[in-house]
Amino acid sequence: MKVFELITVLALAAMPAAAELPIADIPPGHTKTFLVIHPHHDDHSWDYGQAGLITKLVDAGWTGYYIRVSNDEKDGPHGYPHDDMVNLFEAREATENLGITDVISLNWRNDYMDAMPINEIRAQLILLIRKFRPGLVTSYLPWGHYDRNPDHRKVATAVGEAVWLASFANVHPEHRKLGLRPYRVPNKFYSQRFDYGKGYEPNVIVELSESNVRRKARSYWVHRNVRLSGSTGRRMRALLKEQGLEIPELEGLSDIEAHARMQEWSMYDAARKVGRENGVEYGEMFSRLGEWHPWPGLKDYLESNAVDQ
Amino acid sequence: MNFLKQRMTTTLLVASLLLVFGSSPAAAADKKVVLVITADASDYILAAGGTIAKMLDAGAEGYLVRVTNDDKDSWDLTPEETARRTREESEQAAKILGFKEVESLGYRAGELGGVSPTELRDRILFYIRLYKPAVLFIPNPYAEYVEVLDRFYVGQAAEDARRAASLSNYQPPFAVVGLETHVTPELYYYAQPFDPRRREAESTATFVPQPKALDIASTFDKKLRAAQALKTINHSTAMRIKDRLESTDRRLPLLDEINEESVNRLVEINIHKLAEIAAKDTEHSQAEEFHYAGVEYQIPSKYLQ
Ligand SMILES: [Zn+2]
Numbered sequence: 271m272k273v274f275e276l277i278t279v280l281a282l283a284a285m286p287a288a289a290e291l292p293i294a295d296i297p298p299g300h301t302k303t304f305l306v307i308h309p310h311h312d313d314h315s316w317d318y319g320q321a322g323l324i325t326k327l328v329d330a331g332w333t334g335y336y337i338r339v340s341n342d343e344k345d346g347p348h349g350y351p352h353d354d355m356v357n358l359f360e361a362r363e364a365t366e367n368l369g370i371t372d373v374i375s376l377n378w379r380n381d382y383m384d385a386m387p388i389n390e391i392r393a394q395l396i397l398l399i400r401k402f403r404p405g406l407v408t409s410y411l412p413w414g415h416y417d418r419n420p421d422h423r424k425v426a427t428a429v430g431e432a433v434w435l436a437s438f439a440n441v442h443p444e445h446r447k448l449g450l451r452p453y454r455v456p457n458k459f460y461s462q463r464f465d466y467g468k469g470y471e472p473n474v475i476v477e478l479s480e481s482n483v484r485r486k487a488r489s490y491w492v493h494r495n496v497r498l499s500g501s502t503g504r505r506m507r508a509l510l511k512e513q514g515l516e517i518p519e520l521e522g523l524s525d526i527e528a529h530a531r532m533q534e535w536s537m538y539d540a541a542r543k544v545g546r547e548n549g550v551e552y553g554e555m556f557s558r559l560g561e562w563h564p565w566p567g568l569k570d571y572l573e574s575n576a577v578d579q
Numbered sequence: 580m581n582f583l584k585q586r587m588t589t590t591l592l593v594a595s596l597l598l599v600f601g602s603s604p605a606a607a608a609d610k611k612v613v614l615v616i617t618a619d620a621s622d623y624i625l626a627a628g629g630t631i632a633k634m635l636d637a638g639a640e641g642y643l644v645r646v647t648n649d650d651k652d653s654w655d656l657t658p659e660e661t662a663r664r665t666r667e668e669s670e671q672a673a674k675i676l677g678f679k680e681v682e683s684l685g686y687r688a689g690e691l692g693g694v695s696p697t698e699l700r701d702r703i704l705f706y707i708r709l710y711k712p713a714v715l716f717i718p719n720p721y722a723e724y725v726e727v728l729d730r731f732y733v734g735q736a737a738e739d740a741r742r743a744a745s746l747s748n749y750q751p752p753f754a755v756v757g758l759e760t761h762v763t764p765e766l767y768y769y770a771q772p773f774d775p776r777r778r779e780a781e782s783t784a785t786f787v788p789q790p791k792a793l794d795i796a797s798t799f800d801k802k803l804r805a806a807q808a809l810k811t812i813n814h815s816t817a818m819r820i821k822d823r824l825e826s827t828d829r830r831l832p833l834l835d836e837i838n839e840e841s842v843n844r845l846v847e848i849n850i851h852k853l854a855e856i857a858a859k860d861t862e863h864s865q866a867e868e869f870h871y872a873g874v875e876y877q878i879p880s881k882y883l884q
Contacts (some may be wrong), residue, residue, distance in 0.1 A: 414678070434727060568845070
């Protein structure tokens with residue numbers, strides 16, 4: 271071994287492993303209602319989706335609503351109106367699999383959102399926040415960068431504005447006519463492609479069980495319109511065969527079933543990777559903004575001085 | 580940009596900066612102007628009030644531009660009444676810190692996402708050319724996790740305004756009415772401590788704003804009194820905290836009764852803690868943190884040599 275190689279090895283050995291993130295508990299929900307707000311039908315279940323957290327909340331007795339902001343008309347092989355309908359149908363099936371109670375589709379035009387006034391999308395979200403009074407909102411990180419998907423950027427910003435402003439009575443005072451009072455969302459769990467660009471600071475992980483991951487993995491491929499293709503399954507198997515490899519678990523499955531199985535494995539891999547980096551088996555990463563986030567100078571005081579009534 | 584043009588631009592920038600810092604008798608006689616841009620009545624006080632007061636105490640002339648009218652931040656008041664009261668209270672607070680004038684642009688709070696960034700930039704640009712500040716304070720648009728997104732929109736517009744104010748091809752009509760271009764040599768980006776990475780520079784190069792913590796012990800009391808002057812906003816904060824606690828079957832003994840005394844105490848706890856957070860791991864006991872772009876960060880060192 272050359273000297274510089276030895277030095278490199280020693281230096282690497284001396285380097286501390288990346289710090290593990292703290293594990294976030296499910297917050298003690300007052301309303302036990304949560305909102306998942308996303309631009310698209312399938313944002314809940316992919317490598318950076320929050321389906322694990324969703325199933326944990328459902329298991330803990332929470333009621334969840336999925337708000338789909340766009341109409342997903344661009345996503346799929348069938349053309350505008352058909353894709354819109356199929357994707358909404360599959361969003362219902364996939365989120366039902368996670369235990370979500372209902373999908374509320376706002377139907378803004380998919381991938382045309384830059385031209386849409388943020389205040390209009392935000393207004394709808396504020397109304398829904400005041401209606402459901404969620405103990406937790408999960409979405410993409412409003413401060414995310416490098417996300418190339420324009421709908422992700424737009425909706426994340428609208429969510430950031432909505433959770434900030436829903437608590438002020440003078441924002442949309444007309445809501446009072448419906449008996450809807452201002453409401454501040456106490457817990458925000460934001461996710462992002464944390465490995466996509468620099469500068470992200472996820473601050474917690476949510477530990478998942480195999481059952482959480484299983485449901486997430488299924489909800490991933492249930493979006494058949496965009497996630498499953500027999501030709502991909504066939505190609506993957508042909509590639510394996512060319513290299514003299516075979517996967518016993520795929521024997522006897524149709525090409526589409528084989529693709530679904532491989533998609534499930536990719537979800538397990540993603541959850542396992544986050545888990546491995548943080549000392550648990552499976553996990554999801556989040557930037558969590560807690561109950562007293564708006565007042566950094568009062569957070570410690572409130573946490574140590576608030577008492578039960 | 581070709582090399583010659585780039586060199587000329589740099590030479591012009593250096594020349595302008597030298598003019599501002601120049602030791603001509605006229606320049607020395609002029610008062611140093613500090614211009615503060617804020618989205619709302621409270622943010623600049625909580626994040627930068629002590630540092631600003633210190634500069635004004637030392638003889639600088641202070642101007643505040645408050646972009647929104649804060650009409651949302653109240654409890655049980657109409658937007659109109661909230662806007663009226665916060666305007667009055669923000670002027671009192673600014674007076675305590677030593678400002679000479681406050682300009683309220685009157686944009687409705689929480690609606691800046693729907694305002695054209697160019698419009699906002701040019702409103703701020705106007706004041707930069709009017710007051711010709713030596714020091715500019717703006718909300719840090721790169722600070723993450725700042726939930727009040729008005730601060731982001733204002734920070735972004737103000738940063739752009741500072742650059743555009745120095746270039747004559749922006750807003751030619753301003754020059755017609757006597758508002759000449761102006762280079763602001765010192766820039767402070769401020770934000771309350773939401774961003775866990777706020778102590779990192781945005782890049783390792785020396786050409787970008789650098790983190791900086793400043794001692795505010797001597798003006799801490801002024802900062803506290805200014806923050807306490809914002810009675811409507813402080814009452815709203817206290818009520819919102821109490822409401823959240825009550826809705827979850829908790830209480831904060833301090834807020835059992837919400838009155839001027841208990842709200843002022845809450846503000847005091849907040850201001851003390853913010854000064855402590857900013858002073859952590861520094862030589863100061865009470866501080867404020869910034870990202871700072873002084874003249875040394877605007878000219879690459881190779882040109883200075
Ligand atoms: Zn998406």
